[in-house]
Amino acid sequence: MQTATRQSGLPRYLEIAARLRRDLASGRWQPGERLPSITDFAREFGVTPVTAREAVKVIESQGMVQCRRGSGTR
Numbered sequence: 001m002q003t004a005t006r007q008s009g010l011p012r013y014l015e016i017a018a019r020l021r022r023d024l025a026s027g028r029w030q031p032g033e034r035l036p037s038i039t040d041f042a043r044e045f046g047v048t049p050v051t052a053r054e055a056v057k058v059i060e061s062q063g064m065v066q067c068r069r070g071s072g073t074r
């Protein structure tokens with residue numbers, strides 16, 4: 001399966017992950033604050049929920065957020 005790319009040459013989910021990292025670093029969300037849902041992120045970035053979920057998984061693997069099943073991402 002080939003992943004769609006943008007002008008940067010990166011897969012879209014990696015572009016979104018980079019944007020989320022910048023937003024977190026800028027203080028858009030406070031530590032411990034619940035982040036928008038995957039569905040909300042998908043709408044915001046104009047992608048499918050699968051792509052938005054992959055982006056969140058990237059920043060979770062980097063220790064920037066914690067995903068808790070049933071209670072969202074913080």
